[in-house]
Each structure stands twice: as C-alpha cells, then as structure tokens.
Amino acid sequence: MRPQAPARSRAASTVATVASVRQVTPRMTQVRLAGESLVGLAAVPGQTLKIYVPDLISGRLVSRDYTVRDYDPAAPRLDIDFVLHGPGPAAIWARRVRPGEPLEFVGSSGRYRPDPHVDWHLFAGDETALPAIQAYAAMLPADACAQLYLEVADAAEQQPIPTAAHPSVCWLHRGDREPGASTVLEDALRAVRLPPGQGRIWIAGHTPTVRRIRAHLITERGIDRRALYARGFWDRSIARSVAPGG
Numbered sequence: 001m002r003p004q005a006p007a008r009s010r011a012a013s014t015v016a017t018v019a020s021v022r023q024v025t026p027r028m029t030q031v032r033l034a035g036e037s038l039v040g041l042a043a044v045p046g047q048t049l050k051i052y053v054p055d056l057i058s059g060r061l062v063s064r065d066y067t068v069r070d071y072d073p074a075a076p077r078l079d080i081d082f083v084l085h086g087p088g089p090a091a092i093w094a095r096r097v098r099p100g101e102p103l104e105f106v107g108s109s110g111r112y113r114p115d116p117h118v119d120w121h122l123f124a125g126d127e128t129a130l131p132a133i134q135a136y137a138a139m140l141p142a143d144a145c146a147q148l149y150l151e152v153a154d155a156a157e158q159q160p161i162p163t164a165a166h167p168s169v170c171w172l173h174r175g176d177r178e179p180g181a182s183t184v185l186e187d188a189l190r191a192v193r194l195p196p197g198q199g200r201i202w203i204a205g206h207t208p209t210v211r212r213i214r215a216h217l218i219t220e221r222g223i224d225r226r227a228l229y230a231r232g233f234w235d236r237s238i239a240r241s242v243a244p245g246g
Contacts, residue, residue: 018101025157029082029094038076043068046135047108053093064090067131068108081131085179112229114139119197124149126205128233140165151185180206180236189213200227207232
C-alpha cells in the first residue's frame with residue numbers, strides 16, 4: 001500500500017491522548033490512547049484505524065492503517081501495537097512518541113470475525129499481523145479447533161496468545177533474514193495439513209508473501225475463495241512503515 005495523503009476534511013476523526021508507551025518485545029511497542037474522546041467509539045479488537053502521523057521528509061501528515069489491539073470503552077482506553085522495523089513515518093513516530101502527545105485517527109473499520117459455525121480456523125502472518133491474530137484468537141470459544149502460524153525474527157519476539165481455546169501455535173523464526181525476505185511462513189503453509197471439515201483461513205503480512213500463499217491455497221490446495229481472507233499489509237520493496245492491520 002502506498003502512503004496516503006490525509007483527506008481534506010476529517011470531520012469524523014478522533015483525537016486521543018497517548019497515555020503510555022510500553023515495549024512489548026524488542027521490535028514491538030504498544031501505544032495506549034486514553035481520554036473522553038474515546039467514549040462511545042465503535043471499535044472492536046482486530047478492526048483497523050487510520051492514524052495520522054508526521055512524515056519527516058515531506059513535513060505533512062500521512063495516514064497509515066493499524067490494528068485495534070484492545071479497546072475498553074469503560075476506561076476508556078485503546079491500544080495499538082507498532083512494529084519497529086522500517087524507516088517509515090509510523091515506525092519513527094512510535095519510536096519517539098511520549099505520553100501526553102495527541103494522535104488523530106479515523107475509524108475503526110473491518111468486518112472480519114471468526115466464524116463460530118466452522119469446524120476449524122487457521123491464522124497465519126508475520127509480526128505485522130500478530131495484533132489482529134491475537135484479537136481474533138481471543139474471540140474463539142473454548143472448543144474451537146485452531147492453528148496459528150506466526151513469523152517473527154526470533155524467540156524474543158514471541159508473545160502470549162490470550163484465548164479460551166487451545167490452538168496449535170507454531171512460531172516461525174526467520175533469524176537474520178530481513179522481514180519480507182524469508183520463506184519460512186510460505187514453506188509452513190505449503191506443508192500444513194488442513195483438518196477435515198469446513199474451515200476458515202486468515203492470512204496477512206508481507207504482500208508478496210501473502211499473494212504467493214493465497215495462490216497456492218486456491219490453485220494447488222483447492223481452497224474455496226470464500227473461505228480465505230488474505231491481506232497484504234506491507235511490501236519491503238516500498239520504503240514505508242509496516243502497518244499491522246485487520
């Protein structure tokens with residue numbers, strides 16, 4: 001996805017205050033927003049916000065799509081996780097932001113929810129997809145059959161998967177390979193044994209990788225397109241920040 005200029009009118013935008021900044025892993029930071037502007041926000045974890053951050057090169061605000069990691073309307077507070085690799089505006093902002101600073105955003109949006117009526121679920125992605133996968137896993141019932149394939153740099157980037165279900169979680173370490181340059185996720189999805197019955201597959205992350213996996217699942221594995229959600233979040237060939245979305 002290319003950088004997008006802010007809309008001329010953002011009447012529906014929200015401005016919240018950064019309440020805290022927490023280092024989740026060496027390469028992931030969580031920014032917590034708070035304030036009365038969040039009261040009544042129609043946000044669900046796993047949905048997408050369009051945030052506006054400064055581009056240090058152009059001096060303008062640019063928009064990026066990020067996942068709602070968690071939202072508590074009673075507090076009120078909203079959490080967004082930022083992957084810190086890459087030189088893009090959002091990653092730079094997340095490295096530098098301090099409590100008390102404002103963040104403008106529009107949203108949330110996104111309709112995906114785990115289907116409670118299917119026999120199994122498969123979620124896969126790199127670290128940019130991890131916030132959405134964590135949110136969706138938390139929606140699964142205790143008896144859900146689920147497989148998770150998660151690409152990260154190393155063991156230090158692994159995170160808990162809060163869920164009442166008992167999914168099979170496979171952490172895939174790319175080691176010293178640059179994000180987007182490894183085939184560990186693609187290799188794992190090519191080799192995966194899918195359970196019997198009707199299932200749903202959700203994949204997101206590095207756009208070329210997601211496209212290859214999607215093509216494999218449809219053309220070589222015969223997966224129904226209606227059972228497959230595949231979304232590219234970023235492309236290493238484009239100088240931009242990674243954007244976890246959902």
